[in-house]
Amino acid sequence: MAEASDPAVIVRACGPDDIPAVQAIYAQAVLTGRASFELDPPDLPEMRRRHAGLVEAGFPYLAALRDGELLGYAYAGPYRARPAYRGTVENSVYVDPARHGRGVGRLLLGGLIAAAEERGFRQMVAVIGDSANLASIRLHAALGFGHAGILRAVGWKHGQWLDTVLMQRALGAGDAAPPDPR
Template sequence: MDGVPVIRTATAGDLPAITAVYAREVDDHVATYEYSAPDEAEMRRRWEAIVAQGYPYVVAEIDGRFAGYAYASSYRSREGYRWTVEDTVYVHPDFMGRGVGRALLQHLIDDCTTRGYRQMVAVIGDVTNTASIALHEKLGFHGVAVFQGLGRKHGRWLDTVQMVRPLGAGSKAPPESA
């Protein structure tokens, strides 16, 4: 297991692994405020919806093994937000600390920049998720807000961190399809 992360487009064949990684996060952690882990059919529906909207959805492999997944999606549904995406990154526990999250997020940044998006937002579940905050900072995100007690899970109130990173010219120039 000395390989480097290889990033590729997610396929239906990745859904069992994606579902398992997400279920662990739902059940044991606070990166997501969802209480009940969705089954594979629901994860397929979500994956299909994101891909149908034209957003990137990718997986990382190391030495042929599933190491994590990431996707970009709409930050908000209103038309004025159409140049802003939200990133989502999950790493399989066996591959934490091996550059998987960084490779996935960098791929999303590059892909979304190429697609003409101008801002990427990270919505991070709880201030205790220091690894995610540090990852985003390393890739050019800066904190814009901490919403105290915005969610509740596992018997406690959770703060939500929001970070943002410009893509391309960011907000310094109008997008080409404005």
């Protein structure tokens, strides 16, 4: 049975006490993966600062847990800093590698979409590291994201050039309404 169908898996707001586990998952992703284009994992104080900054600015930051163990996390942040982009968010989803392929990412991304809609955002953009990251591309497509483009060879990591895949999904009223003024 997939963990995502396990009623013991809960998705909730990620709190400060979750950040050590978030930092461990992200550090492994930075060191061994291609989803993040960071080269050195941020330390715990930096991860705490990033979390607090997003939450204080009103962006959703979620954690998936089972029996108190953090399985993964997801958050939305500003797509770009300029004010005209205020209705658009960029998402990030990271799952403990031992939990890949069990539906945790789908639960997190689905929850993140709902939380971003509740906050009045109108578009969500996924900037997926590595065009070979088919699991992430398929996850986003399954939850309504459309292919928006590929930026070829824009990142150098693990001794090779990597692409980024851009995918986009409307939230709430999408482009049929202005962004929420909050």
